[in-house]
Amino acid sequence: MKELVIVSGKGGTGKTSISAALAFLAPQKVLVDCDVDAANFHLISGAAIRETHAFTAGFEPHVDEETCTHCGKCTDLCRFEAITDGVITTPLNCEGCGVCAFNCPAHAISMKEKQAGHWFVSDTRFGRLIHAELGLSVENSGKLVSKVRQEAKKIATAHRLPLIITDGPPGIGCPAIAALSGASLALAVVEPSASSMHDVKRLVDLVSHFGLPLSVCINKSTLHPENTQELIAWCDHNAIPVAGQLPYSDAFRNAIQSGKTVLEMPENAEVKDSLKKLWHNLATLLEVPATESKFGYLQRRLNPFR
């Protein structure tokens, strides 16, 4: 089973739009939305939630007011300024380390598991989607990302699907790290802008840290042709294959407005062609079939439970 992860150093370069277009084109796959902070894939794919699961991660302290002697030890020991006089004044600062609970002379503090969000299994127009919603201001997003990827692998294995397409989180921090580890191929979506080109260089450092193959898709390539050329030259120099180039087009925006992928919209032949080319290049890099075989089609039709 192969896993394609779509990432970008910077937000807003078009990860979700491109993931959705690839989801439309690729046969037999499971979809994952790893942007647990601001999941959007379900908005474009017409997701109907089948299963909802609670996600617990980390701990939070509970102070028993009756036992607490207000000795102040927890306040002194807390390095995150979350406790004042035995009262958790700024719960958002709490990292859940348990130093307060383990060292309370009166044993007034207990650590309880924290509800950190939900993850869902949904049916979409393109197949099964695993997505999640992280609780507000909760950390552990990396753990939730790992969780949804793990569930997707289970489903792909159970249904014998050869590919997982993962819409990754922006940035290079803990969620991006969790989304990339152990994947088969990373696709970086880059714009020909000063910011995006700066960010992709940091992303390349991160991806090479994992020893993953990387390819690049240049989105909005007509926005700044000189930068696009520079980007292509840079990719060549670093032996990173440019899997696709998409022209700047309002079609993406209009598609999002109508809750569809660009490929389901009328016209925009140029955008559609470039997306198809992108998918064929990726399928080659991933060594998965680009279109559904007749055998696969028959098998799918004969087995409605898949």
Place this chain on the structure above:
Amino acid sequence: MLISIASGKGGTGKTALSLLLAAAHSNISLVDCDVEEPNCHLFLQPAWQDPGREITVTIPHIDSALCNGCGACSTVCLFNAIAISGKTALLFDELCHSCGGCLLVCRQQAIIEESKTIGTLATGTSTTHPGIHLVSGTLKVGTPSAVALIKRMKQETAKLTGDVLLDCPPGTSCSMVTAVQDSDFCILVTEPTPFGRHDLELAMNITCLLQIPTGVVINKSDAASSGDESIETLCESRQIPILAKIPHSLSFAKQYAAGCIPDEFQAIAANIWHKLKSERSAGT
């Protein structure tokens, strides 16, 4: 006045708006808290005053000669950063939150703290817009959490006088909260799409939880589409004012891609400042 600029989603134009607002002010500090992907310096081309101070956190160092492998440190570590292997404790430093819990329980006194670099912090004055003082943080690649670095940047920010703009990281998780916390006003930037609306709502929940006065700027606004309207309805229901609408402009996008701060929307930026000042005087 400390103004944070945030958005649930990436790519809505936080940095663009931060730069527009900074450029429309005569003397201002801009703090780039998007430490995973700092970008403000690309536009401001600052003359750095310091070469980028290393920011460190403390992590435990286990002296294997003293450690008897009792496992107390591993038991109290709720982040699973310490494992016992044979007769000695092993540290996985990327999981460590620097809480100091292991130090407190080690009877062998085998644990001391040492520092580990998580990123750099640099300050400078813009060469393209001389009135802008920039504080920029850069997270070291491979460091999982930006929170510690952002906290240090906030301490630096507290020393600044005058108006301060804070370009925050995207999302609604811990790093965004750390950045937004204690600001006098938060501007949420959104775009008029279902994605933008969905993520704006999450960001509104955060500023509401933190009790920070909030306003919304609709970027890439398109009066012809239904997107604007849907954001307006949301803001109305949450009683959050819309400070400005920045029209969708290809020429702006082109100049911005080339690394310039276009002066196309200077009047809008000036108007936002005007509204912020009046909001401030009404609030106090």
